[in-house]
Amino acid sequence: MKVVVLKESGSALALAFMVIFLMIFAAIFGFMLFSVQGGELIVLGFFAFFMAIVFFGIYALVKKRREYGRAQRFADACTFSDSGVSFPESLEFEYGTLELRGYWVGSGKNRSYHVEREFTPSKKSRASNVAFPEEGFKATVAFDGTGKVSVPAVRITDELYRDIVVLFFTDEGEVKGAGTVTVSTDRDSAQVNFRGEGRFITGTVYSSLNKARRVKVALTAKGFDYEKVIGKGKSFEFREPMLPEEKVIMVGTYGTVSPKLILSGFNGETVVMGHGEFRIRAILDIPLRPDIKAEESFRVELRERAEGEREEKEFEEEWGVF
Structure with missing residues (x-):
């Protein structure tokens, strides 16, 4: 079982840099203010405007670091296991589904990252622990944090946390499903045979290529404009997990959690995993031409528990036992 505290790396360094830069700029401003004759008001106005921007940036960084610290202290006070989470004390919380959407706005130096968050509670409770839910998740996030995450979550409502x-x-x-994806042009063709094996999507690729350099196999999902390449070559086999190697619990704060931070918890690479419907895509990589693509769908479903396991789980949840 893996525990991840969601926080940005390098935030302390950025804060220190901004403070040092502010001190240097203040020194330069002081020199200009006493050296320039007749332009004091212009210099003062420019300085006030610049200082407002810098102070806003420092405030935002300090606020984020405070939230990261709260999440870290909470995680340090909890006990985590494959069965669930034990809180440091009895807490009020809401259980439900957290949906996140991350996207970029603008371009170049004006490019900024935005996050939409929606938590839909299904029940409220007070307890000193919460069992690991028997519910699925879905994460489709590109390398830059663009994408969506839907995951079961607990949101603490007690004042302290x-x-x-x-x-x-x-x-x-x-992984459920098996099939064949065929993609071709007048001079190139490729066949991707795929099937589910436990939590893996596996398969083989056969091709006959003339103009195309290679065949790529990628994973994607409906509404996701990116893809995760899981294999490339002429004839090869592939095997890709659609679920984590172990249970993962991530801790953060509602105002800072984002697909970008969740991506860092999964090693920072493009993530296409979870439960529900996904698509496997065959791609002919042809020089000086757009890629030729074809795809088929498959599903990842939760394993059904046996009757005895369900009764044991219900007993544990009722009595707060892990």
């Missing part, structure tokens, strides 16, 4: 969120990514599930 208000808006701390605990996200649950299960490793339980099975």
Whole structure:
């Protein structure tokens, strides 16, 4: 079982840099103010405007670091296991689904990252622990944080830990489906045979290429404009997990959690995993031409528990036993 505290790396360094830069700029301003004759008001106005921007940036960084610190302290006070989370004390919380959407606005130096968050509670409770939910998740996030995440979560409502969120990514599930994806042009063709094996999507690729350099196999999902390449070559085999190797619990705060931070918890690479419907794509990589693509769908479903396991789980949840 893996525990991840969601926080940005390098935020302390950025804060220190901004403070040092502010001190240097203040020294330069002081020199200009006493050296320039007749332009004091112009210099003062420019300085005030610049200082407002810098102070806003410092305030935003300090606020983020405070939230990261709250999440870290909460995680340090909890006990985590494959069965769930034990809180440091009895807490009020909401259980539900957290949906996140991350996207970039603008271009170049004006490019900025935005996050839409929606937590839909299904029940409220007070307890000193919460069991790992038997529910699926879905994460389709590109390398730059663009994408969506839907995951079962707990949101603390007690004042001390208000808006701390605990996200649950299960490793339980099975890839369902098998088939063939065929992609071709007048002079090139490729066939991708795929099937589910436990939590893996596996398969083989056969091709006859003339103009195309290679065949790529990628994973994507409906509404996701990116793809994760899981194999490339002429004739090869592929095997890609659709679920984590182990249960993953992520801890953060509601105001800072984002697909970008969740991506860092999964080693920072493009993520296409979870439960529900996905697409496997065959791609002919042809020089000086747009890629030729074809795709088929498959599903990842939660494993059904046996009757005895369900009764045991219900007993544990009722009595707060892990």
